[in-house]
Amino acid sequence: MRNINYYRIQYRKTGLARFTSHLDVARAISRTLRRAELPVAFSCGFNPMPRLSFGPPLPLGIESEAEFMDLELTQNLSEQAITLALNRSLPPGLEVIQVTKLTKKVSSLMASVDSIVYQFIIKVTVDKRNDQIEAWFKHLWDSKELMIVKRTKSGEKPVNIRPFWRDYTLSFIGDDIILFEMKVEFGPRGTLRPDNFISLLPQDFQVQRIIRKAMYSRTEECCEKVL
Amino acid sequence: MNSIYEKIMEKVEKPGRYSGGELNITVKPWEEVKLRVVLAFPDLYEIGFSHLGLRLLYHRINETRDYLAERVYAPAKDMEEELRKAKLPLFSLETKHGLGEFDLLGFTLQYELSYTNILNMMSLAGIPLKREERGEEYPLIIGGGPGSFNPEPLADFFDLFLLGEGEEAIIEILNVVTEGKNKGKTKTEIKHDLLSVSGVYLPEYYTVEYLPDGRVSAIKPLPPAPEVIYKRIIKDFKDGYLPEKELVPWIEPIHDRLMIELLRGCTRGCRFCQAGMIYRPVRERDSSTIKKKLPALIRGTGYEEISLTSLSSADYTGIEKLVGTLSDCFSTQGVKISLPSLRIDSFSPELAATFQAKPKSSLTFAPEAGTERLRRVINKNLSEAQILETVQSAFQAGWQRMKLYFMIGLPTETDQDLEGIAQLAKKVLQLGRKIHASKAGHVKVVVSVSTFVPKPHTPFQWRPQISLEETLRKQDYLKQVIRGKGLSFSWHEATMSQMEGVFSRGDRRLGKILETALELGCTFDAWGDKFRWDLWQEAFKIVGLKPEFYNTRARAYKEVLPWQHLSAGVSKEFLRAEDQRAEEEKPTFDCRTGKECSACGVCPTLGIKPTLSGGEEH
Ligand code: SF4
Numbered sequence: 059m060r061n062i063n064y065y066r067i068q069y070r071k072t073g074l075a076r077f078t079s080h081l082d083v084a085r086a087i088s089r090t091l092r093r094a095e096l097p098v099a100f101s102c103g104f105n106p107m108p109r110l111s112f113g114p115p116l117p118l119g120i121e122s123e124a125e126f127m128d129l130e131l132t133q134n135l136s137e138q139a140i141t142l143a144l145n146r147s148l149p150p151g152l153e154v155i156q157v158t159k160l161t162k163k164v165s166s167l168m169a170s171v172d173s174i175v176y177q178f179i180i181k182v183t184v185d186k187r188n189d190q191i192e193a194w195f196k197h198l199w200d201s202k203e204l205m206i207v208k209r210t211k212s213g214e215k216p217v218n219i220r221p222f223w224r225d226y227t228l229s230f231i232g233d234d235i236i237l238f239e240m241k242v243e244f245g246p247r248g249t250l251r252p253d254n255f256i257s258l259l260p261q262d263f264q265v266q267r268i269i270r271k272a273m274y275s276r277t278e279e280c281c282e283k284v285l
Numbered sequence: 286m287n288s289i290y291e292k293i294m295e296k297v298e299k300p301g302r303y304s305g306g307e308l309n310i311t312v313k314p315w316e317e318v319k320l321r322v323v324l325a326f327p328d329l330y331e332i333g334f335s336h337l338g339l340r341l342l343y344h345r346i347n348e349t350r351d352y353l354a355e356r357v358y359a360p361a362k363d364m365e366e367e368l369r370k371a372k373l374p375l376f377s378l379e380t381k382h383g384l385g386e387f388d389l390l391g392f393t394l395q396y397e398l399s400y401t402n403i404l405n406m407m408s409l410a411g412i413p414l415k416r417e418e419r420g421e422e423y424p425l426i427i428g429g430g431p432g433s434f435n436p437e438p439l440a441d442f443f444d445l446f447l448l449g450e451g452e453e454a455i456i457e458i459l460n461v462v463t464e465g466k467n468k469g470k471t472k473t474e475i476k477h478d479l480l481s482v483s484g485v486y487l488p489e490y491y492t493v494e495y496l497p498d499g500r501v502s503a504i505k506p507l508p509p510a511p512e513v514i515y516k517r518i519i520k521d522f523k524d525g526y527l528p529e530k531e532l533v534p535w536i537e538p539i540h541d542r543l544m545i546e547l548l549r550g551c552t553r554g555c556r557f558c559q560a561g562m563i564y565r566p567v568r569e570r571d572s573s574t575i576k577k578k579l580p581a582l583i584r585g586t587g588y589e590e591i592s593l594t595s596l597s598s599a600d601y602t603g604i605e606k607l608v609g610t611l612s613d614c615f616s617t618q619g620v621k622i623s624l625p626s627l628r629i630d631s632f633s634p635e636l637a638a639t640f641q642a643k644p645k646s647s648l649t650f651a652p653e654a655g656t657e658r659l660r661r662v663i664n665k666n667l668s669e670a671q672i673l674e675t676v677q678s679a680f681q682a683g684w685q686r687m688k689l690y691f692m693i694g695l696p697t698e699t700d701q702d703l704e705g706i707a708q709l710a711k712k713v714l715q716l717g718r719k720i721h722a723s724k725a726g727h728v729k730v731v732v733s734v735s736t737f738v739p740k741p742h743t744p745f746q747w748r749p750q751i752s753l754e755e756t757l758r759k760q761d762y763l764k765q766v767i768r769g770k771g772l773s774f775s776w777h778e779a780t781m782s783q784m785e786g787v788f789s790r791g792d793r794r795l796g797k798i799l800e801t802a803l804e805l806g807c808t809f810d811a812w813g814d815k816f817r818w819d820l821w822q823e824a825f826k827i828v829g830l831k832p833e834f835y836n837t838r839a840r841a842y843k844e845v846l847p848w849q850h851l852s853a854g855v856s857k858e859f860l861r862a863e864d865q866r867a868e869e870e871k872p873t874f875d876c877r878t879g880k881e882c883s884a885c886g887v888c889p890t891l892g893i894k895p896t897l898s899g900g901e902e903h
Contacts (some may be wrong), residue, residue: 073306075306077294077535078301079301079536082301082535082537085541086533088589089587089588089589090587090619092584092589092618106619107619108619119295120299127886149308149533149535150308151306
């Protein structure tokens with residue numbers, strides 16, 4: 059059997075690349091691997107595919123500092139060499155932050171990620187004091203139920219997203235910018251999509267950007283942050 | 286990037302259609318070039334991005350020092366609404382400049398039912414549609430592609446058209462425009478200068494006169510415009526232009542692979558086929574050039590598939606050898622080689638196995654007509670035995686699903702020929718079931734039928750198209766006879782073919798129809814779910830023209846055709862003789878080797894000859 063080397067790769071997705079769907083990014087990355095001339099392990103079968111798997115998909119329009127993928131190579135390359143090769147070849151808007159060599163095959167990213175942190179950059183268009191804003195978020199946090207309308211193939215249905223909201227922090231920049239960071243659950247029960255959360259904000263809270271900041275795994279033995 | 290545009294993109298379903306930023310695009314400093322061109326494909330990104338010709342021009346222009354080229358595609362309805370709401374002009378993908386800010390706006394005319402999109406894109410960019418309403422501040426509007434061989438329905442809107450192959454001519458055009466601008470010439474003066482570029486057609490230099498019944502009586506050139514404009518052609522295609530790099534899209538276009546053009550032209554001489562007539566003669570690219578260029582193109586793009594494109598790639602000299610070499614060379618990187626289509630008479634299971642993804646997928650063959658008689662009429666001289674033999678070897682090689690493509694409404698067609706379609710499909714099905722005896726239920730035959738639309742510059746350009754009623758009757762007939770387990774039938778929307786037929790052989794008076802249809806709300810007419818037959822009919826009523834005049838009317842040989850002053854180099858005498866031979870069911874042979882010239886006129890007229898350098902390495 060060939061010697062397979064496992065790597066976990068953290069990358070960011072910024073700027074115009076945020077308009078690219080998860081599936082399209084996956085295709086862009088598999089092409090990047092070919093451009094980077096990395097010794098990728100391929101699946102067997104009629105249409106060999108690179109042995110590559112991704113973490114939780116990122117909703118369209120959202121940027122990220124914490125995207126993850128697992129890659130298998132047939133040669134033992136240094137983390138730095140892989141980072142360099144990928145960053146030379148990635149399309150604009152995608153950039154590798156860190157490559158970590160895994161000592162063994164670990165459970166998939168989709169299975170191990172348990173929560174995700176999103177940062178909202180919000181512009182407040184009415185005159186409000188910071189403590190008023192804090193109180194508003196506190197009130198939201200204290201609600202037992204937060205109903206949003208979810209659009210599915212079979213129509214619209216109301217869902218309570220409160221159970222998926224794990225934590226939050228609030229900070230302020232200048233007079234009118236709020237940095238709101240929320241931690242949401244990700245798992246078999248479901249998750250809270252940040253774009254769904256927007257509908258709960260008042261009209262005069264204008265969301266400028268949403269950035270995925272971090273992902274966490276559930277198991278203790280894994281480092282706390284995935285990676 | 287301009288954040289107004291980002292804001293808009295956040296609101297639309299597929300922002301990747303407009304965001305640009307694809308790998309290997311060229312973004313030049315706007316102020317530092319002499320001329321700016323925006324190349325437009327009048328359909329959605331997914332369709333337009335896949336078009337090889339426009340990309341070729343894009344790279345060709347950007348490889349020059351002085352000119353820049355950007356791209357734009359037709360915005361979907363949601364984007365159109367956002368643009369109108371925000372009062373923003375339709376913009377280019379690369380630098381988000383409004384189309385009106387460019388010096389040249391070039392549209393590719395690939396199919397008639399994209400014409401309303403062209404007008405809509407101009408309108409969305411705030412550019413007056415009519416040529417005479419556009420002052421000095423607006424870009425020159427130029428058209429190219431197969432539609433420019435009869436662009437008359439668009440004649441009121443465009444400044445110029447280029448007939449034929451563009452990669453050399455576009456640079457000549459840009460040079461003339463730059464020189465004119467440097468000398469401070471007006472648009473009118475520059476257009477006058479453009480008469481000197483061969484292949485360029487300026488509709489304003491031709492007046493069209495009509496008979497009371499609507500037929501054209503004369504097309505008169507204003508001096509110094511020539512009587513006839515001949516198409517441009519690349520004489521030396523052996524090592525014809527190939528870009529150094531290729532674009533890689535973010536979102537998935539319909540053809541998502543590296544495309545390399547193997548050869549140009551096809552002289553098999555199918556009498557219904559416009560491409561076969563207007564792109565003559567056959568010219569092959571050197572296989573050594575292809576082998577030399579490909580590795581760098583794959584390194585630069587990372588595509589997992591290379592498609593060897595042309596009108597008929599299996600005809601390329603030494604195709605098996607080339608595919609073999611390329612497969613060997615690229616398979617280790619997980620890159621496969623494909624051909625866009627396979628011809629029945631050049632099919633071999635070995636060849637097909639290399640091209641087609643997997644035997645599970647379906648294989649498409651195009652007999653075009655249901656009987657040997659009708660195939661003789663259209664000069665697609667395939668015997669039934671040949672077809673069945675090919676299909677048999679495909680089944681034996683493992684394929685279970687076949688798609689058979691036919692046309693209805695071909696000249697001289699009778700119900701017997703329709704019956705022939707059903708018979709052939711059933712024979713194919715039986716054959717498949719026999720070969721895959723253990724899993725006969727898996728064998729599927731899909732019969733796909735489109736309606737024949739007579740095209741300018743073909744032997745059938747004088748022939749009537751079948752009427753809507755007749756189309757529906759024939760489709761119904763086929764629905765009755767193509768029945769049973771394992772068989773399915775799909776057809777092309779009859780009303781769309783009617784409209785295609787109108788514009789295919791249309792004249793300048795149809796400009797009004799296009800404008801009216803656009804006002805009524807027609808766009809994306811090539812999309813079955815967007816096509817509005819009712820609105821088109823209304824447009825004809827408002828303007829006072831009859832569609833039947835254009836599509837279902839037979840023309841006499843002596844009638845002045847609206848495209849009489851435009852030439853692909855193929856003589857009218859040849860087309861007429863071919864139309865006669867069709868009636869007599871006489872074959873005309875392929876002239877690709879140049880040994881059996883059928884005297885179509887292209888070679889002597891344009892000073893060119895077929896070149897089959899292809900895979901022959903000496
Ligand atoms: S002139 Fe003769 S050789 Fe040339 S394309 Fe026509 S038929 Fe073929």
